[in-house]
Amino acid sequence: MDAGTDKKKRNQRLSIFELEALREAFRQSVRENDVVEAEWAQHAELFVKKTVQKGSRLTEA
Numbered sequence: 870m871d872a873g874t875d876k877k878k879r880n881q882r883l884s885i886f887e888l889e890a891l892r893e894a895f896r897q898s899v900r901e902n903d904v905v906e907a908e909w910a911q912h913a914e915l916f917v918k919k920t921v922q923k924g925s926r927l928t929e930a
Contacts, residue, residue, distance in 0.1 A: 898916055
């Protein structure tokens with residue numbers, strides 16, 4: 870993969886549907902991991918990092 874393709878992937882915007890899928894996945898993760906509201910910010914940071922590391926779009930399943 871060349872540098873131009875890498876940059877293009879980083880600059881892609883999420884659709885409203887993908888954002889809603891991300892939001893629902895976060896909510897599910899909070900429920901499954903019994904995360905209290907006070908810890909949501911820290912959990913969200915880890916959740917996003919893990920999601921980005923997977924490198925896949927949320928709508929692909």
